[in-house]
Amino acid sequence: MRIAFIGLGIMGLPMAGNLVRAGHDVVGYNRGAARRASLAEAGGTAAGSIAEAVRGAEVIVTMLPDSPDVTSVVLGEDGVLASAGGGALLIDMSTIAPATARTVAERATEAGLRPLDAPVSGGERGAIDGTLSIMVGGERADVEAARPLLEVLGATVVHVGPAGSGQTVKAANQLIVAGTIELVAEALTFLDAHGVESGPAVEVLAGGLAGSAVLDRKAAGMLAREFAPGFRIDLHHKDLGIVVDSARAAGVVIPLGAVVAQLMAAARAQGDGDLDHSALLLGVQRLSGR
Template sequence: MAEGAAMTRVGFIGLGIMGGPMAVNLVRAGFEVTGHNRTPSKTDRLVRAGGRAAGSVAEAVTGADVVLTMLPDSPDVRGVVLGEGGVLAHAREGALLVDCSTIRPDVARELAEAAAERGLAMLDAPVSGGEQGAVEGTLSIMAGGTAEAFEAARPVLDAVGATVVHVGPAGAGQTVKAANQLILAGTLELVAEALVFLEAHGLDTGTAFRVLAGGMAGSTVLDRKGAAMRAREFTPGFRVALHHKDLGIALTAAREAGVVIPLGAAVAQLMAALDAQGHGGLDHSALVQLVARLSGRE
């Protein structure tokens, strides 16, 4: 049990692919977790694990020591945090708000300021590691906010992540996450291109990937996504539509900083094309499908 877990009540908003297993891991670590999701059936997994289901955001956060949000996009987080029935309207003064969603850095800063005005501390603490990392409790968590808020949140974050780092002030977590999504998208694209290249030469791609994974070309992407890409199996661990959104955040933040990201821009366009073709619900490894189609092989 995490230190302080038995005394900590957690309200968790957003129990989807990532939030669901994160909330379950908090229960297993000894936290008292009350969860809410827009689709009520998604609270079932939490209830089976020993948590409680809430019928509203207000019910989930009332009396909570820590509130976690894991939502799709900036407008969703803004609405849940600032809305009339939202977190700031119902969380107690002194509570800690930790947003694990991936949103715009400027929105993260806006929400941190609003939280401070209501007497709450806030961290933007996006995560990386996909569904597998969420299930295993091995996520990488990059947190932005004050050092005091980070230390207060540490027991909760340690229950869901293996790499938990304070990266700077409010908004810094989201900026690091944008960099993460650039690297991830670029690696996925190159693995996809390599796979189609190997297939075109008639080679055994399983054997080829095994030796590539053992050298400098090895990566978590190759290890976790390679087999599914070879099989063209795209059950979502992280959806194309969400990665498309994340790359838009990265492009905007780069433009604001005056930074040129030509390779990032190229893969962002490919992800956008995949989404526009109606494949937004597939796993982002479906980039291989687009590469194969552009190569006339599908």
């Protein structure tokens, strides 16, 4: 299939590369020329504009940082809807506000496109390995049409409801992940304060009810104090803003989530925004005087 892929960042570039390796004709656009060149080196085609990327595409994938970026790229004067052909699948895999996803879906449907919101979980490693978890909102028939492509990108692809549902599930995912990372950070600091060797402690914790994907994937880096970004604090701060705003709009109380959102904001204010979200550990250590 001819696929336009817009947004070749830390997640988008390996995802586009996986589609190329699966045999698809991928035309990519990114504001930075270096990322476009990387896609070309991987066998894709670099486009000089959004219009060039989407012209003639059967599927258009967007993987962008935030709601305003998706709004601009899709709905803007020179955006996707202004250039895409009727009947194309529009799959937004960014993490944005559910309300924005619904607005984009309405406008895309009016323009004759088939919109899906399909945010992902699994970080850079999952994007590289093609093992992402993908939560998809939209019409069932469109989800099934997109499934062969989505299964190239992810090991788990689930239709979770109508437009906006994918983003709502992603917000819940980000709430759980942030809360779990914070608790792991607190537990590691607690163990260290009591002189317990953390490596064996994490091993036994991972084998019991406290075990989780977060513990499995993040604890080693936290113990080594290595915070190269797989998913930056800046982005998780943005995502928790979506969670808090969406919860308030629905009249839902999330007391622990609100605290974690503040701790993420504090980490960002302390200059940790470019670090992996597991660097919440540094915030716990600062609060503990360690």
